[in-house]
Amino acid sequence: MFFLKPFLTVRPPSCAKPRNEMIFLGSKNGWETTDPDRAEAGQGESRKRPINKKEPLPAKRIPSTPAHLTDEGQVAWGRLTALLDRMGVLTEADGFALERLCDCYSEILALRELVDANGRIYETTSTQGELVIKANPAVAILADADRRFKSYLVEFGLAPATRSKVQIKADDDQEDQFAEFFG
Template structure:
């Protein structure tokens, strides 16, 4: 599908629907919650580290549902690939000498660049970059007074 990605109805409501197009009243509303971390994510691994850090924050922000498990999983996998490629570049350097004496780019450089694109795309999907957040106008929650707590 060519063109911009459609904006979710909830996001249109928060931003004030600047385009004025009709809202989708039949948009699915998945069950909110923090999906379980995939069993195969290794404890202490980069994928698991990002899942444990992001899932609670995304849930508090109101952008994570149980149906988003696969999208969050793909983001975490891409992040782990980025970290692993970056570690290999730090160990081996960005270039290497080929058998015929030419200096070539280390294969991990391309892997890191592609993983970076996927990570950034995933972060934008969840509203986790400054530019993505700048498009959302959150409604502040009124602070409870001590009198309200008493009642």
């Protein structure tokens, strides 16, 4: 028989908080244990990998615009670099991913024009001489480009649902400049 575990553990206020609680995380089995002390100490979750303290930190810099981008891609590059720089998430290492994002955007614009001009369906004649209605292949290509575009938006935190998951690291350049003078 299938039954659900409770979402919250109800305890009287006098009881001490247990070290590990069962919480719903939407995982494979639906339930995982979390060690609050480890999470607060920045060591990651008890069942997940610890936080990488030696993660490479590329310089926060706007990458140069690739010359091969289309006109639409170059406009998108300018708008996105300004936006991502204001958000504080753009680094010199993001050039290739941003290039793909701009390529996908210009491809989407071209495919939309093609679909608008030719329609979502077209009529053709079969080998028996009957009228056959088929889907325009540009519609499927457009759907694929939209999926790729969305995945790149997610990577940069530009989709509403993923914006809250993006973490901005503090800029330590100021501290490093003074560290050499003050120890």
